[in-house]
Amino acid sequence: MLLVYTHKITPRVKYVFKHICTRILGLPVAFTTTIEEFIAHDSLKMSYTKQPLSNEISIRSHELLFEQGLNDIEIQVHTWGETKGFFPTGEKSALPYDIFAASFYLLSRYEEYLPHVKDAYGRFPAEESIAYNNNFLHEPIVDIWAYKFKQILQDSYPDFKFETQKYQVKPVIDVPEAYSFKQKGIMRSIGGSLQDLAGLKFKRLYTRFSVLFGLKRDPFDNYKYIINKQKQSRFKFIFFFLIGDYSTYDKNININNTNFVSLIKQVSDYSMVGLKASFLSLTSYDTLKREKERMESVINSSLIASRNSYSKISLPESYRNLVELEIQEDYTMGFVNHIGFRAGTCTPFLFYDLDYEVQTPLKVYSYNLLDYALLKTNSLLDKKKVLNETIEVIKKVNGTFIPVFHNYTFSNLERWSGFKELFKIIIESPNNE
Template identity: 65%
Template sequence: MLLVYTHKISPRLNYVFKHICTRVLGIDVTFTTKVEKFIAHDSIKMSYTKQALGNEFFVKSNDLLFEQGLNDIEINIMDWGGHSKCFFFNGDKSAIPFDIFAASFYLLSRYEEYLPHVKDEFGRFTASESIAYKHKFLHQPVVDIWAYKFKEALQKQFPDFEFPTKTYSIKPIIDVPNPYRYKLSGIMRTIGGTLKDVFRFKFKSLYTRFMVLMHFSHDPYDTFKYVINKQKQSKFRFSFFFLLGEYSTYDKGANVNNKSFISLIKHVGDYSNVGLKISYFAIDDADVLKKEKTKIEDIINKPLRASRQSFSKLNLPETYRNLIELNIKEDYTMGGYVNEIGFRAGSCTPFLFYDLDYEIQTPLKICPYHVMDFALLKHKSLLDKKRVLNNIINEVKQVNGQFVSVFHNYTLSYSDRWSGFKDLFNIILESGNNEN
């Protein structure tokens, strides 16, 4: 067990040390403000304060972990070790020249998302507003990289201490805003879609629509048999997120009362985890969210564990507070951004949500995703897509993290737009299944 001496045990300090030491590195950590207890400890230990006690392993602390509320923080980004960026420089007397704990807290708590910023048309925090994007380290899980550098420094000081080993894993996410392109649309939507196809001269779409409706052709969005077969071959559980919200400008899913749709969800649940894709209007309306949660629990016959927000929209801290209020345990909305690949919170290790307004660690586990299918579309060739995908996978492998990808059910269809995406999905699965 790692013992940390500090001048003050704050909720922020407790939170970030437990993420880095326990969640990332797998070692237990405890704290003390008493010098006598620290000196008497005969195992691995360090001090985290303003001044070293003696010649112990010492990391000079920034004020961030001992503050409350939001403050105007000056952040100067610097290079560290030739391949990583850091901030909160703390001088040469520290065993590590940056306060990695304060920096990690800044990223994990999403401190910058509480500060004034420009939102996109859906009200989302954008990549271009983040320090990781501005300073070109969005593509790296810097929190995990810092944690392993911290581990290396500790090992030099305590060579007899055995650190546990962690292995790379994957978490494939299948987002289902609409299970079918043409099936289960209902009469009015079918008529409306038919008229649109005619007026826009989309005769190929019109032909496919009626071939599907007359059961002569397979619905292009119906890729569930393919994905379930892949699930059977994988040692990692996939997670499907189904949209059950009302038809609206933003959400155009299937009718939740349709028996075929209900049967599909139950069938998928026999093989994989099933979660709720929260509708756009439920994100800011706790009553609507509660109704959607009740609907899916009635279908899967067990408490809802995990969620994803429609359009990957987050309003911090309200979005997460609503999930906590309804006892939802995990959320998969925090990502590298819809159109960017990377690590929004700087980590590829799931972490607990810290509410900066209340200054408390909450029980909600945030499982950040690192690539969404749409972000790969900006790369023209399949070769470039594979190169970019393999690069981000390797970043996660180097720190034994969990690689989370978000693909939609229609991504794995035979549509020209998504050509080659089955190959990309297989690269992800193979990266996990090939690990010992």
């Protein structure tokens, strides 16, 4: 166990040390403000305060972990070897940057509480983030810092045996629209056909009627393929089905459709099933609660996980609603158009509510890659290169790779050409350890 001496034990201190030490490095951690207890401890120990006590491992603390609420923080990002760092500590510190305060800034999503320009959907865009603007969005920087800290501990305590974490994959299958043409009802089918005609989309119209007359498989109906891949993988996939009411933003099948219900039940026999919260539920607690109850009645068990439509998060309200509804896991944190690490980590972490200064029980699984982000890369060869680079940086820190693919990504539609091959690379990546 690592014992940390600090002048004040705050919720922020406990939160970030437990993420870095316990979740990333597998090292239990305890805290003390008593010098005598610190001196008597005969295993790993360090001080986290303004001045070292003696010649122990010491990291000079930034004020951030001892403050409350939000403050205007001046941040200057510097190059630190092959990575970046901020909140410099000075010469007497074991590390040149306070990785604990910097990690808290990223994990708590401090910058998302501050004034920023939202995109057309009301989301926090990557371009507003410190990571994007300082060119470290592509790095799981919190985990990289954690391993720098581990090396300091290992050098001082060479006989101590650390637990070894393992690289994992947690594929997400997003289902905003279960079928492209099937199960839509007469009125929506007629309306869709007229739209195809008006837009001169004759190929789509032909496919539509081929599907409706049973001559072709619906292009979004790729569940058999995905389930077969699930059977070949030792990691559980998680599907998120949209079951909210039809609206401008959400156009899935009605949850009263028995074939749609049967599909969800069938998938739940092999994989985890979560709720894809509708766009309207993101601003309405009652709507979200109703959708949660609907999903629970379909899967006949408590809902564990959710993911917001359009990857939209409004902090802290979005996560407070999940906590209130006792939803344990969220898979929304990530950027739609950019591959990388929105919260700076590839290790699942607990949501810290900055307004209430409390660690919540909601575990955030921050995704690293959405299939749409790969469309920005032209050739399949380049897509593979970007994908493999992302896998490698996560493997280096024994993290969890969370890719988000849609049910239609596995179709034969031209824009998704080669994506089955990319998905295969992902689910086979743990075999190359």
